[in-house]
Amino acid sequence: MSILPxxxxxxxxxxxxxxxxxxxxxxxxKMLAEAGxxxxxxxxxxxxxxxxxxxGSPVKSFIRFCDATTDIRAHSPIEEPHVIGVFHEALYKTVNVSSGLKSDGIILVNSARVFDEVKRDLNLQHGTLAIVDALKIAVKEKTRVNTAMLGALFRICDFLDPEAIRNVIKRTFEKKYPQLVEANIRTFDRGYEEVVFKKYETPQDTHQNTFSRPLSSLGFATQTIGGVLxxxxxxxxxxxxxxxxGYIPKFDKESCINCASCDTVCPDLCFVWDKRVNKRGKQIMTLQGIDYQYCKGCLKxxxxxxxxxxxxIQEKQGFTHDNKVSQNFPYISGGIS
Ligand code: SF4
Ligand code: SF4
Structure with missing residues (x-):
């Protein structure tokens, strides 16, 4: 008998x-597939x-399971999954993350927000919504969100044995980072325990969310002559x-000496400068703040x-979705907790 639900x-x-x-x-x-x-x-x-x-760019990871008696001859991206895991809410803006979810499917989201808000932003009509605050767990345990998400995914895929993933975590970390084994197992266990579920009834005659493949706006019929961009x-x-x-830099203008050392190391040109005239009447550049839209949180x-x-400072989860909360300046997006 098959153990797959x-x-x-x-x-x-x-x-x-x-x-x-x-x-x-x-x-x-990889760890999920290995455990199965x-x-x-x-x-x-x-x-x-x-x-x-x-x-910073969208990533998709695909996992297929079948009974040992079935061969896997499909190697295409998964378009109509039983389970979807969304690692960051900023994705809603550019990716139709719930695309193709089966009508009895489950979508897991890393979020600190309430069910109905997340459902609205996902444009989810039916199915089961699962929420885990993976970022909060990762920050607390000093690990990464992926292990907390794995814990929640194991709770959803209850045919998988949690003990198997604990062994995979041990094998993955013990050679290079033995000090991280315990923290990652704790993170996994918290993701498993702390995920919460809400089922949205499927109206009669409703089918799964239609899968939509992003199409390029330029094709053979629409491109410019010679293919010029x-x-x-x-x-x-x-x-x-x-x-x-989970962390961002906070700027305190009073303590800044405008030396630009921060700007020199920043990989994404996040620092916003403006011309000012100093006491001696000389024009100087002064640092105005950080544009969080471009900040990847490297903390260099x-x-x-x-x-x-x-x-x-610790970042408030989910603000990137609204991304309108300003810190010191109207043109500097982002927000802090
Ligand atoms: S310019 Fe940057 S590095 Fe220099 S004092 Fe101000 S914040 Fe610090
Ligand atoms: S933390 Fe943000 S602002 Fe600071 S160096 Fe990294 S990307 Fe730039």
Whole structure:
């Protein structure tokens, strides 16, 4: 008898992880597949798709499970999953994360917000919504959100053995980072315990969320003559908030000596400057603040600052979605707790 709770027409139980580069969804997908294959003897496969950037771009990780008697001959991205895991709410802005979710499927979101708000932003019509505050757990345990998300995913995929993933966590960390084994097991256990569920009834005659594949606006019929790109490429609208791991730099203007050491080390040109005339009538550049839209939370600027003008503070989960809360300046987006 199969231990899988449900299967599609090809005999697969499928999971899709929606994430942002840097949050560890690729590793979480690998560990999930390993726990099913090595721990339970299922057949399984896992692969990820991501852009060329190391951090900040959307990432998808796909996991397929089937009984040991079934061969896996499908290697395409998963379009109609039974379970979706959303690692960061900033993704809603650019990716239709719930696309293709089966009508009896479960979508897990890393969020500190209430069910109905998350449902509204996901545009979820039916199915089960699961929420875990993976960022809060990761910050508290000094680990990463992917392990807390794994805990919640194991609670959802209750045919998987949690003990199997504890062994995978041990194997993954004990060689290079033995000091992280215990903290990661605690993070996994908290994700498993703290995930909460709400089921939204499926109206009669409702089918699953239709899968939509993002299409390029330029094709053979619409491209310009010679295939010339007429718009300049830039990253002005990009929001790097999804790369942050729960901490951001806080700027204190009073302590700043305008030395620009922070700007020199910042990889994403987050520092906003303005011209001012000093007491001697000389024009100087003064630091106005940090544009959190581009800040990936690497905290290099804090190490570089020779005064206490920059310090580390904990970020309030979910603000990147609203992204309108200003700190010191109207044009500087982002917010702090
Ligand atoms: S933490 Fe500092 S150095 Fe890193 S991206 Fe943000 S502003 Fe730039
Ligand atoms: S490194 Fe510190 S003191 Fe220097 S400009 Fe940046 S915030 Fe101001």
């Amino acid at each position: 449900t299967k599609n027409e090809l005999g697969f139980y499928e999971i899709r992880l929606e994430s942002i580069g840097g949050l560890g969804a690729n590793l979480a997908g 294959v090595l721990g339970l003897g299922l057949n399984g496969s896992n692969f990820s798709s991501y852009g060329s950037e190391k951090k 007429t718009t300049q490429g830039n990253s002005m609208e990009k929001d790097l908030g999804g790369s942050r791991q 600027c804090i190490e570089a600052c020779p005064t206490s003008a920059l310090s580390t």
